[in-house]
Amino acid sequence: MLSMLMTTEYAPAEERHELQQSLLRVAGGDRDALAELYRRTRPAVYGLALSYLRNAHDAQDLTQDVYVQVWDCAEQYRPTGSPMGWLLAVCRSLCLMRLRREERHAALSEEEWDAIPAQECGLDTDERVLLQHALASLGDEERRIVLLHAVTGMKHREIAALLELPLPTVLSKYHRALKKMRSCLEGDDAR
């Protein structure tokens, strides 16, 4: 799975085509296609949800909501658009709705970045530090950009379009974020 994710950027056409086919089959009511789509894209959807909701548990819940939503409105997807972009746009819109709803209930207290789920699944030291401490050192947008870039293999301009940010902003935030993460990691190493 990891290798597939990492090669996404170098073989986008095939990946895109396959996702497209899955989405079209989901639109036709094919449950196996939904399962396949879920298996292929869940880290990306979860990563984006996590970057918005800041909490592993909420992000896991929302990830499930995204696929239920996709099942209900896959017909809306047009084969001219990027399938990953569409999926993540659904995810983003659900995240924003949820945040708005919560905002209405109560002014949020300063929430902690809490990215490690209760049942964690064999993270090594670097992964732990990255997921919890390094990401916590980033601003919201920096975190979103880095996660999207690392997990989805999306290009910076695609990230810019999804997050409705100018491309130069995405690039500078991306580089700043990597710098911060590195210093967090190396600080940890030095200890």
Add this chain to the structure above:
Amino acid sequence: MTNEKMEQRLASAVEKTAPNDVNGVLSRCDERKGTVIPMTTKKTTKKRWTTLAAACLAVMLLGGGGIFYQQAHAVASVVSLDVNPSIELKVSKSEKVLVCTPLNEDAKAILADMGDGADLKGAKLDVAVNAIVGSLVRNGYLDSISSAIMISVEDKDTARAEKLQRELTSAVDGVLQTCEAKAAVLTQTLTQDATREQQARENNISTGKAALVNRVLAINPALKFDALAKLSVEELKDLAEAGAPAMPIGKDAAAYAAEQYAGTAALDSVTAEVDSELDEFPAHYEVELHTTWGEFEYLVDAYTGKVLSGQKDLLTTAPVGDETAKPTVPTGDIGHAKAKSIALNHAGVSENKAYDMEIELDDEDGTLVYEVEFKSGGMEYSYEINAATGAILKHEAEIDD
């Protein structure tokens, strides 16, 4: 650690912690797919409105009954009437109209011969509603069996709201029967909601219609409020019934798609009448093109804009020598909005999926053209459209980098 390596580690950490519960997802999909609002539609007027009203009452934002506080001290209730025209009436305790406001352009036309609503001030509510519904009927809004009018009552006094609503419903139904109009009557009472009021104000619709839009959004949050707000009550009702699978293209775009297909887009003498049938499968718009040599019916897919049936290239069916059938040399300007919809339609991109939209009117060797550029789904589209005829002169789509 290199950047690449760091990103790989991060990806792997997310991968390991991402939920992997495909069965959980699938089990919920079973429940959700095909869950529609039980606003069943019967084809007889009388039965239809009672069923719908009951269903709406059950389904819509009735909650614990209407409690609505209007700041203007004399206003006891706010009544809104929505078809596509949206009209709001502020009413006193004694059921006299204090203010009558047209909320959109269509509503202004309805109230045009009532001093834009000013003439209704001081009138009894039932008289005012009769006058408005009469005008709606005269303007052809309530003819079709599938059209719908929605009456919303907001009042802090639940009992009064419900009484008003009953009175209005039977008054409106009376008018419709007298005029032999076949529209359905939907009703709802509302509680106050600041968010909804703001949504309504921003989109020039009534709070009643905003409630209906929110109903659709609750079914499919991926749709956009402002786009939905432009649909008629009939379309919104049907959309909710159908489980809101996607954003319908709207009546104007449907008429345009049919005219493009028929090749009559440049003919001023051809008029279109559009009925939405979003509750049928496949969901479609029924477009009737009225020409000087007959009427022709087209079915246009409500979500894709594809013409499903109808006579292509209508002009070939026109009788020889019929002068009106020849395209007049149009001197007008199709306008930004039309240019945009022509381009989006051609690209097969829905408006809410397009971004970085740029539209410019330009003079190309003496011909006025609209240059339309936008991006969607990783592609960059550019169009040149004749500003007078709407014909696409040039189009390009390339990968957006």
